[in-house]
Amino acid sequence: MARSEVTDVLVAGAGPVGLTLAAELRRSGVSCRIVDRLPARLPYAKAVGIQPRTLELFDRMGLVREVLDAAVAMRGQLTYVNGAEQGRVELVLPPEVPYGFAALPQYETERVLEEFLGRFGTGIERSTELVAFAQDPAGVTSRLTTASGAEEEVRSRFLVGCDGAHSVVRKGLGLTFEGGAFPEEYMLADVEVGWGVPPGYRVRSMHRGEDGAIDDLLVCIPLPGTGRYRMSMLVPPELSAARPSEPSAGDGVAHGLEGVTAPALADIQKVLDRLAPEPVTASALRWSSVFRISHRLVDRYGEGRVFVAGDAAHIHPPTGAQGMNTGVQDACNLAWKLALAVGGAAHPGLVASYDAERHPVGEEVVGRTVRHAAEGVQADPTDPKTLMLREAQLLIGYRESPLVTPLPRPDGATLRPGDRAPDCGGLTGDIAAYPVRLFDLLRGRGHVLLVYGHHPAGDTPADLAAAARELSQGRVEACRILPADAPFTVAPGVSHHHDSRGEFARRYGAEEGAAFVVRPDGYLSACLRPPTVGELKEALGRVFGP
Secondary structure, eight states: OOOOEEEEEEOOSSSHHHHHHHHHHHTTOOOEEEEESSSOOOOOOSEEEEEEHHHHHHHHTHHHHHHHHOOOEEEEEEETTTEEEEEEEEEETTTTTOOOOEEEHHHHHHHHHHHHHHTOOOOETTTEEEEEEETTTTEEEEEOOOOOOOEEEEEEEEEOOOOOOOOOHHHHHHHOOEEEEEEEEEEEEEEEEOOOOOTOOOOEEEEEOSSSSSEEEEEEEEOTTOOOEEEEEEEOOOHHTTSSOOOSSSSSOOOOESOOOOOHHHHHHHHHHHHHOOOOEEEEEEEEEEEEEEEEEEEEEEEEEEEEEEGHHHHEEOOSOOOOHHHHHHHHHHHHHHHHHHHOOOOOTTTHHHHHHHHHHHHHHHHHHHHHHOOOGGOOOHHHHHHHHHHHHHHHTTTTTTSOOOOOOOTTOOOOSSSSSOOOOOOOOOSOOOBBBBBHTTTTOOOOEEEEOOOTTTTOOHHHHHHHHHHTTSSSSEEEEEEOOOOOOOOTTEEEEETTHHHHHHHHHHHEEEEEETTTTSSEEEEEOOOOHHHHHHHHHTBOOO
């Protein structure tokens, strides 16, 4: 067995989740290897929805432009029951949210991420499979097999399983994966149709029987290209009868594409003849398959130096396009914590906070998507605006995280530690003649200390910036936001911008003399009103350590 050099992190699985994790690690200067058992990227439009929150994270990483160039806008949904239109849902978000909903075939998402990862000199090791691993207090020893059948032993400081619903890492850790499977089977197809449905609208067409139950279903999601959709529909009895009753993986998890005879274009056309909102002919079948849906969640997201993310940790119905997006956010949450641990700058409990923060998110997403799959979005009792923000994954937060300071809510404050850091515009510098967004200032950075105003009642911005740099070993950058009419003043180690439209003050509830710490994944570590060096050290001390 060949032995390889030590790497900081070994990532098993090169789907969107594994690629995001590897890219974030490399962007932070962490060495990693990413392996995948497949010889090439699969040409299937499986996960296609990209949520606004995920686009915000891609913005922070520095690759959102490539994603936007390849994607198509998702504008709304048209619903039909027994041939009659039941209404139109517009996917509208508040104007301060910088991105809308998008659709992009999974293989294109993977392409963009793989090319971005390549900028850091790291590529996917194809036809390479993780078969076993063992961890000890100092690291993880993993055994890989390659396309030639050769075996290789890899030593890493951490191992992360992004290896899907049948995860080798999850099984190796002995994690439970409780849940169940839906009895229905579905067909997936990537086809083109020429109909009068407005571009960018998803179509959901159902047939209700006399008992009121849904007995036929067609869901069409727009893809880039003229009249191109990824369609899903129930498998007809004549195709289902010949299919195996047990998942081929043999682990009891019936989820994902099944490796059996694919439906033909004629099978898709039969469903369109029954359920399409108008007479239409399907053409240009790129691929099709049959898939099953399960809903499962691990009991914990890792143990010691080994973790799981994405489908290896949670699987659920594709309702609302939550799965891949939740996995990408798993990766962004874990990556910056591993980077600090590898760099020797992490608090001893930092890496363990991955489970504390992400497990409740996975539990909520699994529960909500199961309800929506069975009863529709009307099963959610929240108002339409809240529902839209939740589907966009903009309401995810970590107020109960061990990493945030449990401060009482100040009067009039809308943001608390653990909340998503919102964007705002109209920030002007003393050199550039054009305004920028807050997300422009955060892009490509790690932790950022945002200091507002002149701080008459607290320590100076220079004092705060110096304390943050010292405690974090130089890993926290400082930016000062000034009211529109305030003069520029120089503070060593602090960049300066004017809040020319007052958006920062409004959205952050910032009064004269406030400070906010924004994490690398775009959440607030601390909200200090007024800030002092002591309070800042307490907040950062939950993240950074010797």
